[in-house]
Amino acid sequence: MQARRDTELSALQNEILEAVAKGIPFASVANTLCERAEALAPGANCTITAIDSEGLIHPVAGPSLPVSYGEAIDGVPIGPEVGSCGTSAFFGTPVEVTDIATDPRWSNFKSVALPLGLKACWSSPIKSPDGRVVGTFAFYYRECRGPSDLERQLVDTCVHLCSIAMERDEVNRRMHHLAYHDQLTGLYNRYAFDERIARKMAAPPQSFGLLLLDIDNMKLVNDTMGHSVGDSMICEVGRRLAAVGETISVYRLGGDEFAVICPACNQKEALSGLAERLLRQMDHPFECDGNSIMLQITIGGVLSNMDGTSADALRQNADLALYHAKQTARGDYIHFEPGLRTSIQCRTEQIALLDKALDEDRVFAHFQPVICIRRARIVGVEALARIRAEDGRIISAGAFAQGLTDSKNAFRLTSRMLDQIASSMRAWMDEGLELRHVAVNLSTVDFQRGNLEQRLRAPFEAYGVPLQHLQIEVTENVLMDQDVANQVARLRECGMQVALDDFGTGFASLSHLKDFPLDYIKVDKSFVDNLLTDIACGAIVESLIDVAKKMQIGIIAEGIESAEQAARLLEIGCPLGQGFYYFRPVDGDTIAELLRASDCTTAKRPALTRALRHSA
Numbered sequence: 193m194q195a196r197r198d199t200e201l202s203a204l205q206n207e208i209l210e211a212v213a214k215g216i217p218f219a220s221v222a223n224t225l226c227e228r229a230e231a232l233a234p235g236a237n238c239t240i241t242a243i244d245s246e247g248l249i250h251p252v253a254g255p256s257l258p259v260s261y262g263e264a265i266d267g268v269p270i271g272p273e274v275g276s277c278g279t280s281a282f283f284g285t286p287v288e289v290t291d292i293a294t295d296p297r298w299s300n301f302k303s304v305a306l307p308l309g310l311k312a313c314w315s316s317p318i319k320s321p322d323g324r325v326v327g328t329f330a331f332y333y334r335e336c337r338g339p340s341d342l343e344r345q346l347v348d349t350c351v352h353l354c355s356i357a358m359e360r361d362e363v364n365r366r367m368h369h370l371a372y373h374d375q376l377t378g379l380y381n382r383y384a385f386d387e388r389i390a391r392k393m394a395a396p397p398q399s400f401g402l403l404l405l406d407i408d409n410m411k412l413v414n415d416t417m418g419h420s421v422g423d424s425m426i427c428e429v430g431r432r433l434a435a436v437g438e439t440i441s442v443y444r445l446g447g448d449e450f451a452v453i454c455p456a457c458n459q460k461e462a463l464s465g466l467a468e469r470l471l472r473q474m475d476h477p478f479e480c481d482g483n484s485i486m487l488q489i490t491i492g493g494v495l496s497n498m499d500g501t502s503a504d505a506l507r508q509n510a511d512l513a514l515y516h517a518k519q520t521a522r523g524d525y526i527h528f529e530p531g532l533r534t535s536i537q538c539r540t541e542q543i544a545l546l547d548k549a550l551d552e553d554r555v556f557a558h559f560q561p562v563i564c565i566r567r568a569r570i571v572g573v574e575a576l577a578r579i580r581a582e583d584g585r586i587i588s589a590g591a592f593a594q595g596l597t598d599s600k601n602a603f604r605l606t607s608r609m610l611d612q613i614a615s616s617m618r619a620w621m622d623e624g625l626e627l628r629h630v631a632v633n634l635s636t637v638d639f640q641r642g643n644l645e646q647r648l649r650a651p652f653e654a655y656g657v658p659l660q661h662l663q664i665e666v667t668e669n670v671l672m673d674q675d676v677a678n679q680v681a682r683l684r685e686c687g688m689q690v691a692l693d694d695f696g697t698g699f700a701s702l703s704h705l706k707d708f709p710l711d712y713i714k715v716d717k718s719f720v721d722n723l724l725t726d727i728a729c730g731a732i733v734e735s736l737i738d739v740a741k742k743m744q745i746g747i748i749a750e751g752i753e754s755a756e757q758a759a760r761l762l763e764i765g766c767p768l769g770q771g772f773y774y775f776r777p778v779d780g781d782t783i784a785e786l787l788r789a790s791d792c793t794t795a796k797r798p799a800l801t802r803a804l805r806h807s808a
C-alpha cells in the first residue's frame with residue numbers, strides 16, 4: 193500500500209517538476225497539481241491561492257469549485273480569522289477547520305462555502321525559500337472532518353511542489369520584468385517597444401498613434417548639474433508622461449528618448465491633441481536638489497494607418513518627424529509628412545553651404561535702405577547677409593535661411609555681420625555721410641550664449657562708431673523669452689535701438705508692446721502686400737500705427753513694392769518703410785553713393801533711385 197503510494201507521489205512529483213522546468217505558466221501547473229491531488233484523495237476539493245506582497249489573497253487554481261468561489265475571495269486581506277486560507281497565511285501554520293458552520297474563523301466567510309456543500313477546510317501555507325508566505329494549499333471536504341495520514345503526506349508533497357513552482361514563477365516574472373522594463377524609470381524599455389510595434393503592425397486593422405519624444409537640453413543639465421540630476425530629470429519626465437492619464441503606453445527607448453503608443457489616436461487631430469497635453473505636462477518646473485529645472489520636450493508623431501507600412505518604416509518616419517521638430521520647432525510637436533525627407537535634406541545642404549562660406553570668408557553684408565516715406569530720404573539701413581558662391585553668384589539670405597537654423601552658423605554669422613557693419617559705418621561716417629542707424633538681425637543663439645553686449649560693443653568700439661547707431665532686430669518668437677527681454681532692455685540702456693522684426697508673423701500681440709520696451713516695430717511684408725486689397729489688414733496696420741504712436745514707438749513697413757502701397761502707408765500715418773519700390777539691398781559702396789546723392793540736388797536723386805530700384 194505504502195509502496196503504491198510512494199510511486200503515485202513520485203509520479204506526481206515528476207510530472208509537476210517537469211512542467212515547471214518547461215516553463216509552463218504557474219496557473220496551469222497549479223491546476224494540474226489540484227487535479228492530481230484530488231485523484232489521489234477522493235472526496236477532497238483542492239484549491240491553491242497566492243498571497244501578494246500586500247497580504248491579499250488571489251485564487252490561482254480550484255478546478256472543482258465554481259469560478260464564483262474564487263471571485264468571492266479574490267483581494268481579501270489575510271488575517272487571524274479569515275477562513276482557513278487567510279488564517280493559515282496570516283500565522284504561517286496549517287489551519288484545520290473541521291466544521292465551517294461553527295468555527296469562528298469562518299464566521300464571515302461561511303455564507304460562501306456552505307451553499308456549495310463545503311463543510312470542512314484544511315489549509316497549509318506555501319512558503320518561499322526565505323520563509324515568506326506566498327500562497328496556500330487547501331483541501332475542502334463535504335463532511336465535517338480533518339485530514340487523514342495519507343492526505344497529510346500528499347499535501348506535504350504538494351506544498352513543497354507549489355513552493356518550487358511559485359519561486360520559479362517569481363523568478364520568471366522578475367526576469368520578464370527586467371527584460372521588458374527600464375531600470376531607471378520603471379517604464380517599458382526599447383525591447384518591449386520593438387516587440388509591441390512589431391505585433392501591432394502585424395495586426396493592421398487596429399490603427400494607432402506613435403509619438404517619439406526627446407528631452408531638450410539634456411546634455412546641458414548633465415554637464416552643468418551632474419548625471420544624478422540628469423537621471424532624476426529623466427525619471428520625472430517619464431512620470432509626467434505616464435501621468436497624462438489616458439490609455440497610452442510609455443516607453444523609455446534609451447538616453448533621453450521616449451516613445452508613446454496611443455491605441456485611441458487614429459486621426460491626426462487626436463494625436464496632436466495628445467502631444468499637446470504631453471507638452472503641457474512639462475509646464476511647471478521640476479525641483480531637484482535645490483535646483484529648479486524647466487523641463488522641455490520635443491515630439492514627432494506618426495499614424496500607423498498612413499505613415500508607414502512596416503514597423504521599421506513607421507519608426508523611421510517618427511524619427512524623421514522628431515528630428516525635424518528638434519531642428520525647427522524645439523519644445524513643440526510635428527507630425528510626419530512625406531515632404532520632410534526633402535526638407536531635412538535641404539536644411540542639411542543649406543547648413544553646409546553657410547558653414548563653408550563662413551570658413552572661406554565668402555559671407556558679407558548688403559544693406560537695404562530704410563526710407564522716410566514722406567521725404568523719400570534714407571534714414572537708416574538694414575544689414576542683410578549674402579554669400580558669394582564659388583561661381584561668383586550672390587546668394588541672398590532667403591536662399592540659405594535654413595542654414596541659420598543651425599546655432600553654430602547663426603552665432604558665427606552675427607559676429608561676421610557685426611564686424612562688416614561697424615567697418616562700413618566707419619567708412620560712411622568718415623565721408624561725413626549721415627545715417628541714423630544700421631540694423632543687424634539677431635538669432636536666439638545670440639541671446640543664449642551670453643556675452644552679447646560685449647560682442648556688440650567690441651567691433652563698434654574697435655571702429656570708433658557710437659553704439660547709438662546700432663539697431664538690433666529681433667522677432668517676436670525670440671523676444672517672448674523673459675531672459676531675452678531682460679537682455680534687450682539692458683542693450684537699450686547701452687544706447688542701442690531695438691526693433692521688433694516681422695511683426696504680424698509670430699504671436700502678433702499688441703500686449704507685447706507694453707511688456708517689452710522697444711524703439712521700432714517692423715510691420716511684416718505680408719501686411720503691406722494685402723494693404724490695398726484686404727480691408728481688415730488695412731485696419732490692423734492703421735490701429736497698430738495708432739497704438740505705436742501713442743507709445744512713442746517708431747514704425748517701419750517692410751517689403752513696399754509699389755507707389756500705391758507707399759502712398760497708402762503715408763496716408764495712414766506710417767513714417768518709415770523699406771522695400772524694392774525704393775531700393776533693393778546693395779553693397780556698402782552703393783549705399784555711400786546713395787547717401788551722397790541724397791545730399792546733392794534733388795534733381796539727381798530720382799534717376800539714381802530708378803537705376804538702383806531694379807539692381808540685384
Ligand code: C2E
Binds near residue numbers: 575596693694
Ligand atoms: P528680414 O529680416 O525680414 O529681411 C527682409 C528680407 O526681405 C530680405 O531678404 C530683403 O531682401 C527682402 N525684401 C526687402 N524688401 C522687399 C520687397 O519689397 N519685396 C520682396 N519680395 N522682398 C523684400 P533676405 O536678405 O533674403 O533675408 C531674408 C531673411 O533672412 C531676413 O528677413 C532675415 O530674417 C534673415 N537674415 C538676413 N540676414 C541676416 C543676418 O545677418 N542674420 C540673421 N540672423 N538673419 C538674417
Ligand code: CA
Binds near residue numbers: 574633693694
Ligand atoms: Ca530684419
Ligand code: CA
Binds near residue numbers: 694714
Ligand atoms: Ca523682417
